[in-house]
Amino acid sequence: xxVGTEWLVEAHGCSPEAxxxxxxVKRVLEDVLARLELRAVGDGLFHTFPGEGGVTAxxxxxxxxxxxxxxxxxxxxxxxxxxxxxRPGYPWQDxxxxxxxxxxxxxxxxxxxxxxG
Amino acid sequence: xxVGTEWLVEAHGCSPEAxxxxxxVKRVLEDVLARLELRAVGDGLFHTFPGEGGVTAxxxxxxxxxxxxxxxxxxxxxxxxxxxxxRPGYPWQDxxxxxxxxxxxxxxxxxxxxxxG
Numbered sequence: 001x002x003v004g005t006e007w008l009v010e011a012h013g014c015s016p017e018a019x020x021x022x023x024x025v026k027r028v029l030e031d032v033l034a035r036l037e038l039r040a041v042g043d044g045l046f047h048t049f050p051g052e053g054g055v056t057a058x059x060x061x062x063x064x065x066x067x068x069x070x071x072x073x074x075x076x077x078x079x080x081x082x083x084x085x086x087r088p089g090y091p092w093q094d095x096x097x098x099x100x101x102x103x104x105x106x107x108x109x110x111x112x113x114x115x116x117g
Numbered sequence: 118x119x120v121g122t123e124w125l126v127e128a129h130g131c132s133p134e135a136x137x138x139x140x141x142v143k144r145v146l147e148d149v150l151a152r153l154e155l156r157a158v159g160d161g162l163f164h165t166f167p168g169e170g171g172v173t174a175x176x177x178x179x180x181x182x183x184x185x186x187x188x189x190x191x192x193x194x195x196x197x198x199x200x201x202x203x204r205p206g207y208p209w210q211d212x213x214x215x216x217x218x219x220x221x222x223x224x225x226x227x228x229x230x231x232x233x234g
Binding site: 001003006008010012041042044045046047056058060062064065067069071074076078080082084108110112113114115 | 118120123125127129158159161162163164173175177179181182184186188191193195197199201223225227229230231232
């Protein structure tokens with residue numbers, strides 16, 4: 001029984017300054033929520049790592065979860081969107097190029113809950 | 118640049134009652150944290166769906182994230198563990214059989230942050 005899809009997104013070549021800016025990363029996630037009409041439960045969880053470190057942001061959704069982790073030292077951001085309802089695609093490439101300066105974005109879409117074996 | 122591994126775990130054939138019990142699902146995640154020596158940031162996010170629905174639990178980790186979503190109507194639980202440090206394996210099959218009555222457990226391990234292209 002497939003119950004949803006999980007998108008694993010890697011954004012390479014981002015601006016390190018953008019990846020240290022929790023407000024900017026939160027706005028990316030808020031745009032995903034708004035465009036896909038997803039509903040967050042509560043306020044989310046956020047963490048900013050000290051010094052030159054990155055940020056983490058997570059939302060629990062009624063439809064499952066949305067997360068971001070950033071690695072300024074590698075100019076990398078990774079995202080998960082796990083969604084239990086069919087959704088239109090999100091324009092990851094364009095949105096992450098604009099918001100974070102990403103040069104290359106890869107997206108994997110994996111079914112969740114498929115039959116065993 | 119690979120920055121971590123994400124394990125996607127599907128547990129089929131679970132007890133529906135166990136999958137509606139947030140305390141039991143939280144104990145599964147707490148066991149993962151303890152055995153793999155992972156550190157949660159804050160208290161996590163939890164949600165219990167009404168009626169015959171399942172539960173969702175998420176922890177933000179210093180090493181990334183750990184999530185669970187349950188679907189009692191399908192006797193299914195799905196887990197994500199995203200970890201930025203090398204970790205020993207977790208005995209998903211045995212642990213989920215004991216804790217949730219899982220009959221079949223499938224585990225996918227995916228690299229995160231790999232080079233584009």
